[in-house]
Amino acid sequence: AQSVTQLGSHVSVSEGALVLLRCNYSSSVPPYLFWYVQYPNQGLQLLLKYTSAATLVKGINGFEAEFKKSETSFHLTKPSAHMSDAAEYFCAVSDRGGATNKLIFGTGTLLAVQP
Amino acid sequence: KAGVTQTPRYLIKTRGQQVTLSCSPISGHRSVSWYQQTPGQGLQFLFEYFSETQRNKGNFPGRFSGRQFSNSRSEMNVSTLELGDSALYLCASSWTSGASTDTQYFGPGTRLTVL
Numbered sequence: 001a002q003s004v005t006q007l008g009s010h011v012s013v014s015e016g017a018l019v020l021l022r023c024n025y026s027s028s029v030p031p032y033l034f035w036y037v038q039y040p041n042q043g044l045q046l047l048l049k050y051t052s053a054a055t056l057v058k059g060i061n062g063f064e065a066e067f068k069k070s071e072t073s074f075h076l077t078k079p080s081a082h083m084s085d086a087a088e089y090f091c092a093v094s095d096r097g098g099a100t101n102k103l104i105f106g107t108g109t110l111l112a113v114q115p
Numbered sequence: 116k117a118g119v120t121q122t123p124r125y126l127i128k129t130r131g132q133q134v135t136l137s138c139s140p141i142s143g144h145r146s147v148s149w150y151q152q153t154p155g156q157g158l159q160f161l162f163e164y165f166s167e168t169q170r171n172k173g174n175f176p177g178r179f180s181g182r183q184f185s186n187s188r189s190e191m192n193v194s195t196l197e198l199g200d201s202a203l204y205l206c207a208s209s210w211t212s213g214a215s216t217d218t219q220y221f222g223p224g225t226r227l228t229v230l
Contacts, residue, residue, distance in 0.1 A: 036221075043119070043205055043221035090158065100171040101148050101212050101219055105158035 002027050002093045006106035014114050019078040021109045023065075023091030026072065033074045034092040034103065035065055044090065050074060061085070086113045117142065119208050119222035127228045133194040136225045140187050140208030146170075147189040148219065149181060152203040161204075164189055165212040193227075201229045 007022040025031055032051050036044040048059025055067045065076045076089060091106040120139045128134050140147050149161040160173040164183035181191040187208075193200055203226050207219040 041223075043223045044207075045221070046218055049218070092158075101146055101163050101207070101209055101217070102160045102171050102173075103148075103150075103158075103219070104160070105150075107157050 002031060002104050004033075004091045004093050004104060004106040006089075006091050006109050008109055009107065010110050010112070012112040012114060013081045015083055016080050019063075019076070019081045019085065019111065021076040021089050021091075021111065023074045023076065023106060024072050025074060025091075025093050027093065030069070032094045033065075033067065034094070035059065035063070035074075035076050036090045036092060036105075038088045038090065038108075040087075047076070047089075081111075081113045083113050083115065086111055119206055119220050121204075121206050121222040121225050123225060124223065125226045125228075127230065128196050129230050130196055130198060132196050133192060134196060134227060135190055135192045136204055136206075136227070138189045138191075138206030138208075138222060140189070140206075141220055144208040144210055144220075145187050146209045146212045146217075146219075147183055147187065148207045148209075149189070149191050150205045150207070151175075152205060152224070153199075153201070158205075161191065163212065170212055196229045198229050200227065202227060 003026045005024045034049045035047040048057045050067045058064045063078045092103040122137045146165045148163040152158045162172045163170045167183045178194045183189045203224045205224045206222045209217045209219045
């Protein structure tokens with residue numbers, strides 16, 4: 001079965017510092033991977049997705065993620081944190097080739113940005 | 116273009132009652148998925164509908180049901196509410212089902228509180 005593990009339920013960085021949120025996946029086949037962000041009292045917004053086209057994926061708001069098959073990882077990074085990046089971030093995986101949109105989410109990482 | 120809308124946004128019910136939540140997808144989208152989000156269990160897939168047919172179902176009891184109408188609007192119903200059903204219920208829509216290039220757009224959710 002597909003699964004994702006997010007290391008660190010809480011991450012705190014200073015404004016302007018590098019943001020690194022970790023995600024490892026478990027899959028018997030190359031997966032489709034996603035990062036979503038959730039602001040308080042809102043739904044989920046897609047930041048970026050990996051669908052086997054390119055291993056380095058660029059998303060919105062300056063975020064990017066690199067798919068590393070050897071490490072089964074899909075970590076999310078941003079060179080310089082902004083106060084507006086404070087939110088909860090979810091890594092997700094879907095079944096490749098399956099006739100379904102079902103997403104399996106990690107437990108989330110709450111990002112705090114200190115001034 | 117209007118996003119995914121969910122009604123109502125907030126709902127308070129008592130144990131034993133039933134509730135119906137509504138989701139209107141983005142115009143033209145034919146796939147609607149539902150997720151339950153709780154602090155303890157995180158984001159869990161409930162079910163997906165595509166062209167009025169249930170494509171996939173998560174591991175939830177039969178008290179949770181859903182349907183999709185010909186205009187792609189979807190409803191989910193929870194009967195005999197339990198305290199543990201208190202959660203944020205999120206709906207997501209997309210053009211198709213199972214396509215890697217397709218993006219799922221989430222609504223703001225319905226916050227259900229069971230007393």
